[in-house]
Amino acid sequence: MDIPYTIQPRQETGLFNAKMGIWLFLASEVMLFGALFTTYILLRVGSPEWPRGELDIPLATANTAILITSSITMVMAWASLMMKKFGRFRLYLGATILLGVAFLVLKGFEYAHHFQTGEIPSKNTFFGIYFTLTGLHGLHVIGGLIVNSYFWSFGSKMWKTQPDRFTNRIEVAGLYWHFVDLVWIFLFPVLYLL
């Protein structure tokens, strides 16, 4: 027996199952990162001095631009599917994936630089929370990349059999990707600028 509302939204809620699921998941993620940001605040207000200006702001600005762009291409990928243009979808989703990889590569250089100069998590509480927050965010980026790469390759077979369901999947993956982007938008000022 088929499960209802996998493709069409239920009237009272206006959502199909997966979309409600991802919103709930993101609510949980807000609590996860919320707890870590709270930790950051408590550690910072509780410490007599707080290191500033030890991170590479230009590099992080570039990374911010990269992630915001990738959010735009993600929306375009979904919009292309809504307009039934599968070729353009592949192009945009491919761009999203490449931008995500670019973000991680830049982040990797940044990490490597820190490690070389002895700025490791145990150096002080600032670097501890910096690596924890950006590391966890990085894991979320990797997770998004895996999902997006699947939909770009094998997963896109579904377009031929169930185009509506596939479009839904891209929308849900997009919501997750925007959230990952949004976390970075908070991380950037909190860690680099303030």
Added chain:
Amino acid sequence: MSNSGNTHVVSAELHPPLHAHEEHSFWRKYIFSTDHKVIGIQYGLTSLIFLFFGFTLMMIMRWQLAYPGQAVPIIGRLLGDDRAPDGVILPEFYNQLGAMHGTIMVFLGVVPLAVGAFGNYVMPLQIGAPDMAFPKLNMTSYWVYFTGGVVMLASFFVPGGAANSGWTSYPPLSDIATMGQTMWLIGMVFLITSSLLGSVNFIVTILQLRTKGLSFMRLPFFVWAQFVTSFLLLLAFPPLEAAGVLQLMDRVAGTSFFLPSGLVVSGQPLPNTGGGSPLLWQHLFWFLAHPEVYVLILPALGIVAEVIANNTRKPLWGYKSLVYAAVFLGFMSFIVWAHHMFLTGMGTAISAFFQTTTMIISIPSVIILSALFISLYGASIRFNTPMLFALAFLPMFGIGGLTGLPLGLATSDIALHDTYYVIGHFHYVVAPGTIFGLFAGIYYWYPKVTGKTMNETLGKIHFWGSFVCMNFIFFPMLIQGLAGVSRRLYDGGQQYAHAQGVLHLNVVMSVAAWVMALFQLFFIVNFFLSLKTGKKAETNHWHATTLEWSAAPTPPVPHGNFVTIPEVYRGPYEYSVPGHAKDFTPQNELVKA
């Protein structure tokens, strides 16, 4: 081969919807099944095994408390020289037993049984859904839980043994504890992930897959309880996951999130830079662990409500108050956490805030309990085994709740904090409270799941034995606690002058615990024997009104639950409606007035 293939084709033609899924192999059918009923049974059996294991840990502890320094009989020599040389338990091992008893009972036993098993099996049937909204996620959730459990069990065998900093894992002790603590943290990350997947699935299923006519105020109270519980799991667990990640960083990467500056351990200054705060862990931990208390209670309240309505043959008194109270309870449970921390020196203003919210949260609990008590009034009660457990739940949970009030008031908590009184209090809530509720659920839904009835005589022996023993175990704890006996003493208080007057109670409690173990044998025998020799259950065995009994076959159809999806015309508890021919009117029955 070809023969069975032929038979299959024939049957598939006769009953296409029922047999369409029968081609699943053994693995897909019983091990990696996506059917919520199979997953519910998997959760149930696994969590019962963990409950039994956690109980065993406690029975070993009770030996040490009653007869400190004496060799544990029978199994003492099997524990190994690094845990119990010559069968005498080492303090380090006692601490492991304590930490792991709590962890296993809460995270691997009660919650998976209450939510994973009962929620998974019963909730979709009660709302007329063919399955959960995300069947594959449901399967993943179980296997992630299973992995977490294996990690927890494996931690007993790493150097230094399992986690030994209490189930609360307070730093700085836990930050510098042996490797078992790292395993504990990794295990917890698995369990949290599992409950995240589960709670998303539950909420979406309840909101999206309710059948036609089943509006919110027609949901059985059990479904409401699962709904609120899922929100608690969804939103309260992530802060603990964050805390777990931070503690893992402290232990593995050498950070100092929970380590203050200038910490000296065994005469040696720690290499960590310091600058962190041990209290931060307590806040993050209790932000989860207080809602977790309601995760433990609400599903049991849901089960008890079902069983009481069914066996009083009356509608629940104040169904709407029950629902609103449960929702309010869920909301309030997020802002009471620091009543676990009155002694940390938070300041009077913050203590006053949390004391006030704690008093407020007792109101919905009292509403729920009162409504269930009033439901009994004037009823002609059927005293079967599930009903006995449900009835015992009420006063036991009542004692648990009322003994909590002095702990919620900052002033009296100063005297009672960290004594056996606390242990007595929350065990009254969880053991003769929640676990009795869960037993009621097992006896109530066993016929639905297996198609066989359980033996009533064995069930009643199990009930009365457990009921009496429970009180002999936990009431003396309240007395010891009031005398000031601390909860984590390895020798049960032998070396403490103020504990001498209540020391004899240690033997009473321990003997009661072991006798209670004997009474559980009646349950275990009943559970397996009834599978073979139990009488065949009727489709609607208890003459119930809710869909799992009235609309689904017994046992339900694999993958799909119902032959045809039912439609709902009425509220959940229309028992003894005047003018109706029967004393129950199922939700899916369209009756002429």
